[in-house]
Amino acid sequence: MKRTIRATALSVGALIAALGPPAGAARADSTAPRIDLRILVVSDGGPATDAVAAELDAAGTPYTEVDLTRSDRPTVDAAFLADTVDGRPRAKYQAVVLPNDNPFAAGSAEMAALASYERTYALPQVDAYTYARPEAGLQYPVSGGYSGTVDGVRAQVTAAGQAGPFGYLDGAVPFEDNSPSVGESYAYLSPPAAGADFTPYVQASIPGTSKQGSLVGEYRHDGRRELVVTFVYNQYQQQFRLLARGIVEWMTGGVHLGAARNYFAVHVDDVFAADDRWDTQLNCTPGDVDCTGGAGTPNPIRMTPADVDYATAWQSSHRFTLDLVYNGAGSVDQREDNNGVDQLADKLIADRDQFRWVNHTYTHAFLGCEQNTTVVPWTCRTDADGSTKWVDRSTIDHEIATNRAWGQAAGLPLQSDELVTGEHSGLKLLPQQPDDNPNLAPALADNGIDWLASDNSRDPEQRKVGPATTVSRYPMNVFYNTGRAAEQVDEYNWIYTGRAQGGSGICEDNPATTTCLPSPLNTGTGYGDHIVPLETRIAFGHVLSNDPKPHFIHQSNLAEDRIAYPVLNGVLDGYDTLFADNTPLVNLRMKDIGTELQRRAAWxxxxxxxxxxxxxxxxxxxxxxxxxxxxxxxxxxxxxxxxxxxxxxxxxxxxxxxxxxxxxxxxxLPSSAVAPAAAAAAETPATRPAPHTKVPAGMTEQVPYTPDS
CATH class of the missing domain: 2.60.40 (Immunoglobulin-like)
Structure with missing residues (x-):
């Protein structure tokens, strides 16, 4: 049936958007409205609108938030939404995000104003989480649909979704199921309502039927376009993180300020050195400052040439480059103890162009205060007047410059303005050392250091230290003092179980710690069954959050049982199964990460x-x-x-x-980038308010864990 376009239902601006500019027309049409590149987010304080706002924040996309729970909020009316600038109609927002399809009271003038605004300027509306009902283009769940948990469901992007805003995904959208005792996701699954102009973009099977129900879809009606989302989420959950980019691209038509990419970088610390090993009987690490009294015998972990071969082959198969953070004295000591032989260094130097390299100081010396290690935990030494004794500037200079010279002599392809100090030392370290070593900044200047690594778990914000800018790194909970899976599990058990179970008691002292264990893990299976999935999920969450900060492990984790690889494989292989080829992981070196963070802060x-x-x-x-x-x-x-x-x-x-x-x-913009047009239809009143939508108890509290040590 041929549709008759009723021009009276569309504004001049909407008609221009619908028809597009004539061939050869000027780019800035004199009759086209001005659309400001800003999003209007109307929030009810729920997790869904908060998640969309967090996505905009992370990308650097400007938005204005109206909190419906505040009595002093502005009124959403015609003047709030639009005006005239230099004689040209202006839409103050390019899209509208609502907590559901109509969060206002029945007969609301505010909803009517929004509906009119969207029609007038052909602007889209996102219903962040709404009940499936005909007013949203869907059948009621009781009419052959479903309402309930979707934990563990594997949803799919439809052909329309892949051809449209979700084309960066390969197809699958798995929903998390991290705890059998907690309802993590709730959804309404329903087919489109009879006669509705509704296009599902993401859908899942309706339990007990052969039908599919929409989770995300576009509903066109009354001269308006809505993206209807019928599952609840928070900003940390994988299913939202996978779809967040598409939600933003749909509502902006792919034209917006800010940008988001998926980043992953891994630093391997202590290369050429050897890491002291965890003692499963003493529950400490002989050779470490907190394993005092001569207890135990150091039994260090050091990579072999075979581990280097494995690393280079692994990189090639995963199209990924590791950053090797090195200590030259480790090789010097090895040669002194072995008649000039260091097969590991020979192999790494021969394969040096396969990796990126970062200065980690010559001996991995502690560069903060002078440590008193006769007590546990250690303290800073002080002068007679109580002032802190600091490692001096010449010592810091020597550690930086000697390691750089050693690396240059070995032909390592260095970026000489990057530095990772041993244990991030020199920077403030609570509780013992609340201030940076005052000798650190001048030593950085002496050596031309522009980028200095910090530990994200204790120093997450980028800041200046003399001439250098910090780059925070995420510590992975794969411990520096373990080369074997059983050792890793033993130490993990000791840290995260209670004193009555032989543990450290950290969870009793700090109940908010999220990795506490109800009982010790099996040392034979606990690594693969518990630690690997958890660490993979945490790192993958960073990848999906437009977060370029690097992660760090240690050379010990690439040796012996090579325990880092299951986690890294989980991230990289998992990514490849979910994303299309046009959305590769971005693997930056430290300097480029620092520059990205610096630009974001200024923006x-x-x-x-x-x-x-x-x-x-x-x-x-x-x-x-x-x-x-x-x-x-x-x-x-x-x-x-x-x-x-x-x-x-x-x-x-x-x-x-x-x-x-x-x-x-x-x-x-290219001529193909025509603004989305509103559907032709007579103006009708706004729909009645959306019914209550269920949010599972505890869902908003589930956040990823970042290690604190």
């Missing part, structure tokens, strides 16, 4: 201060930011800036950073 500051202006008129996008603040955006493939291609390809679009001089930048 976030400029956004918070209201110093960024960005809008779209037709096929022209204009962005203005303070001088020196790089601009970041995600745009359709074919976008140009000054006649040159903008950004780099990722996930079916282009994104990246571009320098700003303080003047307005004008980006030209």
């Amino acid at each position: 976030k500051t400029a956004l918070s201060a209201g110093q960024v202006t960005a809008y779209r008129i037709g096929d022209a996008v204009t962005v203005q930011a303070p001088s020196g603040v790089a601009v970041t955006a995600t745009l359709p493939t074919g976008t140009t800036l000054g006649g040159n291609a903008f950004g780099g390809a990722y996930a079916g679009e282009v994104s990246g950073w571009t320098a700003s001089s303080g003047s307005a930048l004008t980006l030209t």
Whole structure:
């Protein structure tokens, strides 16, 4: 049946969006409305809208939040949503996110204003988590659908989803099921309602039937477009993290400020050195400062040439590069003790171009305060007046410069302005050392260090230390003093069980610790059954969170049982099964990670201060930011800036950073990037309020664990 377009139902701006500019028309059409590149997030305090806001925050995409739980919130009316600038109609927001399809009271003027706004400017609405019902384009669950837990369900992206906003996924969307005793996800699964213009993008099987029910889909009605999401989630859950990019791309039409990529980098510390081994009888590490009184005999762990061969083959098969963080004195000591022979160093140096290399100081010396190790835990030594005794500047200089010289003599392809100090020492370390070593900053300047590693579990924010900027690294809970799985489990049991079970009691002293064990793990199976899945999930969560910070392990974990690889395989192989080839993992070296974090911080500051202006008129996008603040955006493939291609390809679009001089930048979208058009329909009243949607108890509290040691 031929549809008659009723022009009276669309504004001039919507008609232009629907029809597109005529051939040869100017990019900034004189009659097109201005659409500001900002999202309106209307929140009810629930986890779903908070998750969408967190995704926008992480990407650097500006938004305005209206909290419906606050009595002093602004009223959402026509003046709040739109106005006129320089004689041109302006939409203040390019998309609207609501907690459900209608969170307002019956007959709400605010919902009517939103519906009118969306029709007028052909702007989309995301229903962050709503009940399946005809008003949202779906059948009621009681009519052959399903409502209940979807823990462990393996949903699928539909052909329409892959051809549209979720084309960066290979197809599967697995839902987490991390605890059999906790309901982690709840959903309404229903087919489209009879006669509804509804396109499922992500769906799953309805239990007990051969039918599919929608979890994410697009509903077109009343001149409006809604993305209808019918499962509850929080910002940390894998299923949301997999779909978050597509939700943002759908609501922005692939035109927005900010960018997101999936990053993974792994630093391997103490290369060339040997790591002291955990003693399963003493429950400490002989040779370590906290294993005092001459207890035990050190039995160090050190890689072999065969471990290097394994590492290079593993890298090749996974298209991934490890960062080897090295201590040259480890090889010097080995040669002195073995008549000049060090087969490991010979092999690593021969294969040096297979890896990236980072200076880890010459001897791995502690570069903070002078340590008093006669007590457990150790303390800082003090002068007679009580002031802290610090490792001096010349010692720090020697550790940095000698290791660099050793690496250069070995032909290692170094980035000489990167540094990882032993144990991140020199930086503040609570509770013993609340301040940075004052001699650290001048020593960094002496040696031209611009990027200094810090431990994310104790120093997560990027900051300046003299001339250097920190790069926080995530510690993996794969311990430096273990080369065998049984040792790892034994130490894990000791740390995370109670004193009555022979453990350290850390969980009794710190009940908030999330890795506490109800009983010790089996030393034969506990690593593969418990530790590997948990550490894989934590690291994978970072990968899916647009987080470029590197993870770090130790050379001991690539030796003997090679216990790091099951975790790394879990991340990399898991990623390959979920993402399309157009969305590869980004594997940056430390300096580039630091630069990315630095740019993000400056961008976030400029956004918070209201110093960024960005809008779209037709096929022209204009962005203005303070001088020196790089601009970041995600745009359709074919976008140009000054006649040159903008950004780099990722996930079916282009994104990246571009320098700003303080003047307005004008980006030209490809002719194919026509703004989404509203469906032609007569204006109708807003739907009645959405019914209550269920949120499983405890779901919002489930967050990933980051090791604190």
